[in-house]
Amino acid sequence: MVNDRVMEKLEILSDAAKYDVSCASGQSKRANKDKGLGDSKGYGICHAFTEDGRCVSLLKILLTNHCIFDCAYCVSRRSNDVKRAAFTVDEVVDLTINFYRRNYIEGLFLSSGIFDSPDYTMERLVRIAKKLRIEQNFNGYIHLKAIPGASEELMKEAGLYADRLSVNVEMPTEQSLKLLAPEKNHLDVIRPMTYLKTEIAGHREEKLRNSKAPVFAPAGQSTQMVIGATKESDLDILGMTNHFYNQLNLKRVYYSGYVPISDDNRLPSMGTPVPIIRENRLYQADWLLRFYGFAFDELVGANQPNLDLDVDPKLGWALRNLDQFPVDINTADIELIKRIPGIGFQSAQKIVAARRFRRLQAEHLKKMGIAYNRAQYFLAFSRPFARQHDYTPLQLKQLILTLQKSKYKPNFSAQLSLF
Template identity: 65%
Template sequence: MNFERIQEKLEILADAAKYDVSCSSSGGNRKNKGGLGDSHASGICHTYTEDGRCVSLLKILLTNHCIYDCAYCVSRKTNDVKRAAFTVEEVVDLTISFYRRNYIEGLFLSSGIFKDSDTTMERLVRVAKKLRLEHNFNGYIHLKSIPGASDELMKEAGLYADRLSINIEIPTEKGLKLLAPDKSHSEMIKPMSFVKNELILYKEEKKIFRKVPRFAPAGQSTQMIVGATNETDLKIIKVADHFYQNFNLKRVYYSGYVPVLEDSRLPSIHSQVPMQRENRLYQADWLMRFYGFEASEILDPEQPFLDLEVDPKLAWALRHREQFPVNINTASREMILRVPGIGTKSAGKILMARKFQKLGMDQLRKMGVAVNRTKYFVEFESSNVFSKFIDDQNLRKILLSGMSSKYQNPFSQQLTLF
């Protein structure tokens, strides 16, 4: 093996892979049965697991050669960049070598599309198959699905990979046609539909047969580029909601467009999508998946962009003051989850604890509730509510400033009026 050449390839293809954020993954439960690696204990992701453990994946492209000319992609065929390609054996050797050195706990493998979709997908599948069958590798494997790949290859990919993902890239068909005229959402959705159906089939067969070959046990995900075209946040979260509802996706990832190429169809090379916009989209996504919010509740046509100053849950509460204050001792779980500062775990603790005692602010604080925010939206049987004396504009200012001392007791301000 030419180590200098491998190192050069690694630098090129790892750098090209950094724009794909959908490699952050969890849900793998592949147990070690005498082989190498184990993703059973707590799953694996690119940065942190649910228990806070930091882990890493070898995140690379098989090649950055590509037959497509997508305006937003650094690997587009007309872009003047250094090209490289790994062989199947090189990727397998790198994965095993890095794993033995404790550098990584799994592999995220994507690729530019060279020659055609099936040829590219077949190479990706060969890497996973070789790792599983020849090296008995039980670590986490995430493969990127290639648009246009055959059902047979997608089926094989799901048998060896923990997670499959295919990037929608641009949220709307119109935007995609503008920046990537050779691509279509229908081509991307086809393998996504196949994976969804195979996952359903696996669950049904599992009820009947004891031993059924597992298919993509960590499910599938996708990614959308934010800011390369002019879609609103409302449109983006509605597209995400559509995929959650109709394709049973584990995650939708949002990637702020990084200006890497000068093109009249793209934002200026000197512009940058605010990181806060990307963060707000993830928060809105969380509300849809875990807090019972509908996409149409989070935003509407009159307010199609997320507030960059406050998180979407707080923004909703400020727009719907008539829903508050919430009596923490009698409210439904659905309404408790809508109180700013209360998360899913805290809501569960509240519902359990109030069976045995009346709860007050001290109890909420001990449960980990962000009471500096929550106290303006809840009430108790024996207490008044500060927020009823504060108008919308001032409440927003208080929450943004961390509550100035003169508003910590609004009654004292009220008394000075007489």
Template identity: 70%
Template sequence: MSFDRIEEKLSILADAAKYDVSCSSSGAKRTNATKGLGNATNSGICHSYTEDGRCVSLLKILLTNHCIFDCAYCVTRKSNDIKRAAFKIQEVVDLTINFYRRNYIEGLFLSSGIFKSADYTMERLVQVAKKLRLEENFNGYIHLKSIPGASDELMREAGLYADRLSVNIEIPTISGLKLLAPDKDHKDFIKPMLKVKNEIIQYNTERKIIKKTPRYAPAGQSTQMIIGATGESDRDIMYSASHYYKNYNMRRVYYSGYIPISTDNRLPSIGSEVPILRENRLYQTDWLLRFYGFNVSELLNEDHKNLELDIDPKLSWALRNLHLFPIDINKADKRLIARVPGIGMQSVNKIIQARRFRNLDWSHLKAIGIAFNRAQYFIICNSREFNRKEYTADHLKQLILLNSKSKYQKHFDQQLSLF
């Protein structure tokens, strides 16, 4: 096939893949011990990101944008009048190797529209990974999308050659999926997730006995949900994410703001694109659930179904729970310190270590690196309290926002002075 045709396919299928954001590659370790090509490391290979956090260092393409389904939110749906293309298995293998040798990429992220059937499509994805590993001796990172409804046998084989597997649940709730993708069954999304989870558990068990047990999806599995295409609140979204973390051992859940691509009356109108800040707040909430000991009901509830866009979710929680503050930074337990706005987990650990040797004051906390403009209102330490007043939540919120604006304006002015 001519180079021009390959280039045309690449243009079409790389553009169609841009809507999938679940392409982080951290967590895999595939050391090159066979004089093969490339390697994957624990720290991840996605060195370059766009401003909204999307990875740009993988060859990120669809095997095909042909699809048998007609999901209202999807650009590749069968009723959409777009230019169609499909790669052959060997073409994807050759592109990956050639791009890697030119230092354009460090791995492959391969997804696909569903053509003929789930198993037919999944088998072709697996063949790409298998050829790269066995024929090209490629040790770089490979992320394969799990096709909803694929057989257990194919999912097992996929995990033997891919570093990470992911199946997108697409819409946060079952009712939303029925509305926008009536041809799809929620159970088909769950089946490959459960298989991958069980295979990883089995691998970890067997490896304790047999060290040479073939690795299975060393970077785990992830999923992605589209937000804003249906009417789910942030509370609905985070309860759904929490469910997948707890029951399917997800390594990551990704949140992708809906981009208006059609005039279907079931969808938000063209022009009502989900603000990137909403995505950001969901990721912050996700982080609090996974690493800070929060649960969904603390951050989002019946009276507070959606996240505030002007402040982060930890600050929002603290302002609604002022009765818990201020805490004594020299006496409070680790869990409560982690809930102070402006104090991250690295700073929490530094505080716990430092206070073993002396009582901490404001200068110590500033040296540790806490966000003082927020944290100062929620803590006391071994220093004279300065201008501490009985603020209402609204007053305190405005004060912190004002301080933040002043801080960024000062930084901007300093940068401007350099010119």
């Protein structure tokens, strides 16, 4: 049974955890009416997806929102006047087990402010994971924040009990971290990432040789960047992302649009939050890097340092490279088919599988569920292809924007005149 004091802590520390976007929050509140079944408080329940696509519910909380640092962009910063709380190790363990037994959650997402020192905080995070695994025999998912500046010994122990570890880089560049969090050191973030990369790879090799060898952070490591608090371009952000994926083998990079929380003159004004569409475009570009074979400098560059907010990054690339289209879907390799706007990863696989049995035409693609209204301008079907119009990139962009519906951009009232 959870007492009132623990529930008060849970409300404070789950609310503070919502700014960490390493998994999607579910803050639903639904009261029990007319003696119905159950109710939802929305305290700290978030959702994450496993490698096989399952959606799992996690208890998402901070161990504490006390912090020795005064980072300008953080709601838990030392100078901020907010209600403070801290769980004990046993309280987090008991909450996790009680919620799990009631089938509220399938795992734990645990982060923390830094109280006293990085080692002091990290040691408590590790103790929670260890008690869950050893004393409670808990086999659910555990995601722990690895605290920058903590010792390698604690990092190693954390990896033996957690499924995933994440060290938040916070700012896209060292310069912006110095500006908004001068007490922090960029190397304190990169150093543990490098250490975890080595440990994860080493334990995987050992596991191949000895099936009884212990696993180490089997779900890998991730990180998060705050975007829009400083003036980095998408070129800067995706360049850092590219480094994390290619050099440090991270599983995911998360992007958190800055939410105005103070009038600090180093930050954007209170009335200018980061447009959600920018965050969305970064995630789309990230997806192209990880699954579609794009290089980051194909999506952004010196001549276009920011992603186009009007169209998704794949369509933006196609409009800049019209010389590579149309693509014959009956003969092109899958890597090129994946680059066609409106055709996703799974749809490309379906196309390659289906064309073994017949020549595909437009009606076949429509049945596969591709976004044909967008894809049609970039397709050929194994016959002499003549464009109906010799569109310029701008004209084609306007045509597609006119015809498509977007939750981010209102529909045009009438078709634009292209000629």
